[in-house]
Amino acid sequence: MIPQEIIRRKRDGDELDAADIRSFIAALAAGRLSEGQIGAFAMAVWFKGMSRAEIVALTLAMADSGDRLQWADIDRPIADKHSTGGVGDNVSLMLAPIAAACGLAVPMISGRGLGHTGGTLDKLESIPGYRITPDADLFHKVVKEAGCAIIGQTGTLAPADGRLYAVRDVTATVDSIPLITASILSKKLAAGLETLVLDVKVGNGAFMADRGQAEILAQSLVEVANGAGVKTSALITDMNQPLADSAGNAVEMRNCLDFLAGRKRDTRLDIVVLAFAAEMLVKSGIAASPDEAEGMARQALSSGKAAEVFARMVSMLGGPSDLIENPDRHLARAPVEKPVPAARSGWLAACDARGIGVSVIDLGGGRRHRSDRIDHRVGFSELLPLGTRVTAGEPIALVHAADEAAAERAAAALAMHYRITDDKPETTPVIAGLV
Incomplete structure (x- = not known):
C-alpha cells in the first residue's frame, strides 16, 4: 500500500475499495503515516466525499484498529x-x-x-x-x-x-x-x-x-x-x-x-x-x-x-x-469575573453561537494547536437565552477570565455576538426532528 496513491485517488474523486481503506487505516494506527499524509487524506475526503460503502469500510477499519470491549458479565442494556x-x-x-x-x-x-x-x-x-x-x-x-x-x-x-x-x-x-x-x-x-x-x-x-x-x-x-x-x-x-x-x-x-x-x-x-x-x-x-x-x-x-x-x-x-x-472546594475559579452589559434595551433576538465558542478559545478555554494547554477556569456563565427582554447596561452574561485585559476583550466580543431588537423574536424549538 502506497499512502500517497490512496490520497491521490481520493483527491481525484475515485471510490476506494475496502482493502485500500483498511490498509491506510492500519498504517495510520501503526504510526507509519505522517501528519501531512493524514491531513491530506482528510482534506481529500472533505472535498470529494465518500460513498456509503466507503464510509462503512472506514468505520469498520477504525473500529477494528484496536480492542473491542465486552460486557458479558453486566446484566443491563449497554x-x-x-x-x-x-x-x-x-x-x-x-x-x-x-x-x-x-x-x-x-x-x-x-x-x-x-x-x-x-x-x-x-x-x-x-x-x-x-x-x-x-x-x-x-x-x-x-x-x-x-x-x-x-x-x-x-x-x-x-x-x-x-x-x-x-x-x-x-x-x-x-x-x-x-x-x-x-x-x-x-x-x-x-x-x-x-x-x-x-x-x-x-x-x-x-x-x-x-x-x-x-x-x-x-x-x-x-x-x-x-x-x-x-x-x-x-x-x-x-x-x-x-x-x-x-x-x-x-x-x-x-x-x-x-x-x-x-x-x-x-x-x-x-x-x-x-x-x-x-x-x-x-x-x-x-x-x-x-x-x-x-x-x-x-x-x-x-x-x-x-x-x-x-x-x-x-x-x-x-x-x-x-x-x-x-x-467550589474543588473547581478552580478564574481570578477575574466581569459582567457583559447589554448594548441597548430590547429583546435578545439572535446570537453567533460559533463566535461565542471562539471567544471561549480566545480566553484560553480551548485549543488552536494540539499542544495548547487549556485554562479550565475561563469561559462565560449566566448567558441569557434568546427571547429575553433586557435593558441597556443589564448583564447578559458573566465573563470568567485570567486577567482584566482578557476579560475586557471577551466582554466586548460577546456583546458583539448578540443582536438586540425592538420586537420580540419567534422562539425556535430546541428539538427539530427525529431520524
Whole structure:
C-alpha cells in the first residue's frame, strides 16, 4: 500500500475499495503515516466525499484498529449517546448518570473540543484527580458498579480514530460527513454498544449549519450504525445559541453539578437531557413509551439517584467524593469575573453561537494547536437565552477570565455576538426532528 496513491485517488474523486481503506487505516494506527499524509487524506475526503460503502469500510477499519470491549458479565442494556458538538453542550455529563440510575449501563467514550465546540473530556479534566483514561479493568469496574463511566479514548480503543481526530481539529476538516460518521461510530462499535442515540446539532454554532446537511449526517450515522448491528436513532437539535447558560470547562461542570443536585434547571438544557434519556430508555427496552421514560428520568433526578451515580463515578475514577455538595472546594475559579452589559434595551433576538465558542478559545478555554494547554477556569456563565427582554447596561452574561485585559476583550466580543431588537423574536424549538 502506497499512502500517497490512496490520497491521490481520493483527491481525484475515485471510490476506494475496502482493502485500500483498511490498509491506510492500519498504517495510520501503526504510526507509519505522517501528519501531512493524514491531513491530506482528510482534506481529500472533505472535498470529494465518500460513498456509503466507503464510509462503512472506514468505520469498520477504525473500529477494528484496536480492542473491542465486552460486557458479558453486566446484566443491563449497554447504551450510549453522542453529540456532534456544540457550544454550552454538557448534556452527556447529566445524561449518563440519569440513564444509569434508570437501569442502563453507559460506557461513554467522549472526546475533546473540536474547532469552536467544547469537549466533554476537557470539562471533566477541570475535576481534580479525575482519570479520563483509566485502564480497561477500571473502566469495566466503574461501568459495572456505578452504572456509567465517561472517559476518553484509550490507546487500544479505535486508536486510528484518535490520531485522525486530532489532525482533523487543526486542519479544518472537522465538518465532513464521512469523517464525522466514521469517527463517532468507530468508537461506539469498539465500545460494544447495543443501543445508541445521537445528537446531531444544526445551526450557526454547529458543524452543520444547514438543516438539510444535518439530516444527511443523521441519516448517515443511523444507517451505518444500524447496519453494523447497533440499534440507533438520532435527534436533530438546535444550536443557534448556547444550549446551557454556561460555555467553558469548569463553568459548565458547575452547571452540570447544579443540575444534578436540583439547584438549577436550564429550560433548553432540561428539554434536551430528558428527551435523550427517554429515547435511550425506550430504545433499550427499559420503558414502553417516551412519557413513561421521561417520568423515570425525572424521578432519577428528583430522588437524587442520578446525582449519587455521578458522585460514585467521579470518586471511582479518582475525583473528590464530595464534588456535588462542594463544587467550589474543588473547581478552580478564574481570578477575574466581569459582567457583559447589554448594548441597548430590547429583546435578545439572535446570537453567533460559533463566535461565542471562539471567544471561549480566545480566553484560553480551548485549543488552536494540539499542544495548547487549556485554562479550565475561563469561559462565560449566566448567558441569557434568546427571547429575553433586557435593558441597556443589564448583564447578559458573566465573563470568567485570567486577567482584566482578557476579560475586557471577551466582554466586548460577546456583546458583539448578540443582536438586540425592538420586537420580540419567534422562539425556535430546541428539538427539530427525529431520524
